[in-house]
Amino acid sequence: xxxxxxxxxxxxxxxxxxxxxxxxxxxxxxxxxxxxxxxxxxxxxxxxxxxxxxxxxxxxxxxxxxxxxxxxxxxxxxxxxxxxxxxxxxxxxxxxxxxxxxxxxxxxxxxxxxxxxxxxxxxxxxxxxxxxxxxxxxxxxxxxxxxxxxxxxxxxxxxxxxxxxxxxxxxxxxxxxxxxxxxxxxxxxxxxxxxxxxxxxxxxxxxxxxxxxxxxxxxxxxxxxxxxxxxxxxxxxxxxxxxxxxxxxxxxxxxxxxxxxxxxxxxxxxxxxxxxxxxxxxxxxxxxxxxxxxxxxxxxxxxxxxxxxxxxxxxxxxxxxxxxxxxxxxxxxxxxxxxxxxxxxxxxxxxxxxxxxxxxxxxxxxxxxxxxxxxxxxxxx
Numbered sequence: 103x104x105x106x107x108x109x110x111x112x113x114x115x116x117x118x119x120x121x122x123x124x125x126x127x128x129x130x131x132x133x134x135x136x137x138x139x140x141x142x143x144x145x146x147x148x149x150x151x152x153x154x155x156x157x158x159x160x161x162x163x164x165x166x167x168x169x170x171x172x173x174x175x176x177x178x179x180x181x182x183x184x185x186x187x188x189x190x191x192x193x194x195x196x197x198x199x200x201x202x203x204x205x206x207x208x209x210x211x212x213x214x215x216x217x218x219x220x221x222x223x224x225x226x227x228x229x230x231x232x233x234x235x236x237x238x239x240x241x242x243x244x245x246x247x248x249x250x251x252x253x254x255x256x257x258x259x260x261x262x263x264x265x266x267x268x269x270x271x272x273x274x275x276x277x278x279x280x281x282x283x284x285x286x287x288x289x290x291x292x293x294x295x296x297x298x299x300x301x302x303x304x305x306x307x308x309x310x311x312x313x314x315x316x317x318x319x320x321x322x323x324x325x326x327x328x329x330x331x332x333x334x335x336x337x338x339x340x341x342x343x344x345x346x347x348x349x350x351x352x353x354x355x356x357x358x359x360x361x362x363x364x365x366x367x368x369x370x371x372x373x374x375x376x377x378x379x380x381x382x383x384x385x386x387x388x389x390x391x392x393x394x395x396x397x398x399x400x401x402x403x404x405x406x407x408x409x410x411x412x413x414x415x416x417x418x419x420x421x422x423x424x425x426x427x428x429x430x431x432x433x434x435x436x437x438x439x440x441x442x443x444x445x446x447x448x449x450x451x452x453x454x455x456x457x458x459x460x461x462x463x464x465x466x467x468x469x470x471x472x473x474x475x476x477x478x479x480x481x482x483x
Contacts, residue, residue, distance in 0.1 A: 195406040362424045399472070408426075434481070
């Protein structure tokens with residue numbers, strides 16, 4: 103048995119758990135994994151006391167960058183230092199969308215349909231709902247997964263680096279709609295459809311859905327269509343199935359589907375984000391579409407989605423996924439809408455189509471095949 107320890111300290115309010123993956127053979131997927139205890143230590147069982155690893159990964163829950171290291175020999179008491187997140191770091195999101203004034207996106211209401219949104223110093227939540235059957239409808243706080251809080255921060259965090267982080271459109275009115283039960287990673291189509299309906303009723307101009315999977319569902323398709331008819335646009339993550347087809351509901355003809363753009367130099371060279379780098383590369387050879395991102399003819403946009411720093415309950419975390427790219431595009435849409443006469447138009451299909459047109463027309467081609475980027479990277483006004 104070899105024990106792998108970790109150097110580094112975490113915020114006092116952080117419920118930090120790291121997942122450690124030690125691979126003796128990457129190709130065969132052989133090795134061991136575990137999670138750290140409250141002392142930052144994990145026990146991994148191998149046949150000998152000294153184990154040469156092809157690759158070692160550490161995935162912190164928050165406050166630190168992930169770690170990817172090759173050629174490590176693991177022995178009892180091995181210590182590994184993690185790199186703390188600097189909240190003024192120029193990650194992929196801030197490379198393309200610099201920190202903006204407090205009022206960017208003001209007048210626009212954004213609904214985040216997700217795992218709920220936690221209270222956080224960088225977030226102001228105007229309201230929301232919980233549409234999970236059997237749960238308190240007024241409990242739209244984070245369900246313990248942290249995903250929705252991270253998504254919300256990308257759209258609308260109002261912090262100031264280096265003590266906080268700022269989203270793409272901090273001036274929006276942010277609403278949270280929880281569709282995942284407490285501690286659950288699964289949501290029903292009924293809960294999602296009900297949340298979309300409620301978001302439209304509550305006046306959300308944009309509905310962010312960083313979720314997906316499963317076959318097309320007529321109830322959810324109807325909710326997306328009703329949102330479009332009611333003057334709202336649904337912006338949806340394309341999915342993270344390693345170049346699989348665009349997942350539902352992003353594949354719906356009335357959805358705005360978003361893939362995940364990455365850029366070399368916007369994450370540490372020893373982070374796990376290195377594994378997301380793959381061809382094809384864009385006209386700018388530093389750009390790529392994350393290897394996890396789905397692709398297909400339904401793709402509408404690409405947006406920053408590799409190594410994105412944002413809010414999580416009680417702290418901050420970096421995460422990669424189309425779930426991160428989606429709210430980046432939503433934030434851009436909010437800024438475009440805030441400066442357009444479309445914002446004050448009657449809430450009908452003509453209005454929602456104009457919102458989508460504003461967003462797609464702002465996009466700039468990055469040199470990828472259309473199934474990877476659609477119209478390209480959206481640009482705020």
